[in-house]
Amino acid sequence: MREQEKDCERILFSAEEIAAEVKKAAAWLDERYEGCEPIAISVLKGSVIFFCDLVRAMKTPVQMDFMTLSSYGGGTSSTGMPKIVMDLSASVEGRDVLLVEDIVDSGHTLVKLKQLLSGRGAKSFTVVSLLDKPSRREVDVKADYSCFTVGNEFIVGYGLDYDQRYRNLPFIGVLKREIYEK
Ligand code: IMP
Ligand code: MG
Numbered sequence: 001m002r003e004q005e006k007d008c009e010r011i012l013f014s015a016e017e018i019a020a021e022v023k024k025a026a027a028w029l030d031e032r033y034e035g036c037e038p039i040a041i042s043v044l045k046g047s048v049i050f051f052c053d054l055v056r057a058m059k060t061p062v063q064m065d066f067m068t069l070s071s072y073g074g075g076t077s078s079t080g081m082p083k084i085v086m087d088l089s090a091s092v093e094g095r096d097v098l099l100v101e102d103i104v105d106s107g108h109t110l111v112k113l114k115q116l117l118s119g120r121g122a123k124s125f126t127v128v129s130l131l132d133k134p135s136r137r138e139v140d141v142k143a144d145y146s147c148f149t150v151g152n153e154f155i156v157g158y159g160l161d162y163d164q165r166y167r168n169l170p171f172i173g174v175l176k177r178e179i180y181e182k
Contacts, residue, residue, distance in 0.1 A: 002169065004165070004166055004169060005169070005173075007156075007166070007175060007176055007179050008156065008157070008169075008173035008174060008175060008176065009173070009174045009175070009176045009177075010173060010174055011171050011172070011173045012148070012150065012155070012171075012172050012173055012174060013148060013158075013171060013172040014171050015158075015170040015171055018053075018147075018158055018170075018171070018172065019053070021147040021148060022050070022053045022054055022057050022147065023057050024147075025054060025057075025128055025145055025147055026054055026057035026058040026059075028145055029054075029058055029060060029098065029126075029128065029145075030058055030059050030060050032126065033060045033096065033098075034060075036060065036096050037060070037061045037062065037063065037096075038060070038062055038063075038095070038096040038097065038098045038126075039062070039063045039064075039065055039090060039092060039095045039096070039097055039098065040054075040055055040062040040063065040064050040065070040098045040100060041064075041065050041066070041067055041088065041092075041097060041098065041099050041100065041117075042064070042065075042066050042067075042100050043067055043068075043069060043099065043100065043101050043102070043109070043113070044066055044067065044068040044069075044086070045068070045159070045161070045167065046101075046102030046103065046159050046160050046161065046167075047100045047101050047102040047130065047159060048159055049158050049159035049167070049168075050100060050102060050130040050147075050158065050159055051064075051100045054100060054128065062098065063090070065088045065089055065090050066086070066088070066089075067084065067086060067087060067088050067113075068084070068085040068086035069082040069083065069084060069085060069109060069112075069113075070082050070083040070084075070085055082108060082109045082112055084116075091120070092117055092120050092121070092122045093120060093121040093122070094121060094122075094123050095122055095123055096122075096123055096124045096126075097117055097122040097123075097124065097125050097126070098126050098128065099113060099117070099125065099126070099127045099128070100128050100129075101127060101128070101129040101130070101143065102129070102130050102131065102159050102160055103129060103130060103131040103132070103133055103150075103155065103160065104129050104131070104132050104133065104137075104141070104142070104143050104146070105133045105136050105137075106136055106137060106138040106139065107137050107138060107139040107140070107141040107142075108138065108139060110127065110129075110141045110143070111139050111141050114127075114141070126144050126145075127143040127144050127145075128143060128144065128145045128146075128147075129143035129145070129146045129147070130146070130147050130148065130158070130159070130172075131146065131147065131148050131149070131150050131155060131160075131172070132146035132148070132149045132150070133149075133150050133151070133152065133155075134149065135151060135152045136152055148172070153174045153175075154174065154175045154177075154180060155172060155173070155174060155175070156169065156172075156173055156174075156175045157169035157170070157171050157172045157173050158170065158171065158172050160172070162175050162179065162180055
């Protein structure tokens with residue numbers, strides 16, 4: 001057992017369950033993007049593990065780009081106004097954009113990204129999120145495709161962190177309250 005597994009109250013989705021859902025998401029995208037070569041954007045750092053598995057499961061040719069937004073800075077709730085820390089290297093003008101997110105929580109990050117990228121002239125915009133946490137939504141926004149829905153709990157693993165830790169856990173779990181309430 002991994003040392004960090006003890007900090008999880010329970011495992012929500014195993015590596016095998018995740019892999020099966022990633023395959024389904026990739027098939028959904030392949031159908032949607034037939035004949036296209038989208039630019040796939042990973043919103044760092046949370047989506048990077050999902051992103052790498054997803055693009056490799058897709059048969060559609062994709063270009064890859066990365067963007068880093070400001071995060072919680074150690075807490076467990078969003079400040080509402082994410083800022084760009086590292087921008088994309090390529091232009092999205094006239095491109096089919098596939099945005100890959102780790103989780104849609106309050107929804108502020110996704111709203112901001114949608115505004116930003118449509119302002120840059122993207123031709124189409126599709127959002128795939130590993131997780132959806134609808135109970136915490138503060139703005140009316142949704143991914144076009146989510147692999148899993150979770151409740152109002154703090155999730156770690158498979159890219160998701162608490163204070164930059166737990167990202168390389170191969171499963172998705174609920175972090176024990178005592179870890180972030182101490
Ligand atoms: P937003 O509240 O929808 O803007 O989400 C902002 C970001 O907060 C997400 O992209 C995640 O990186 C992070 N986040 C939200 N909920 C969780 C969680 O349960 N665990 C880890 N990170 C989270
Ligand atoms: Mg995070």
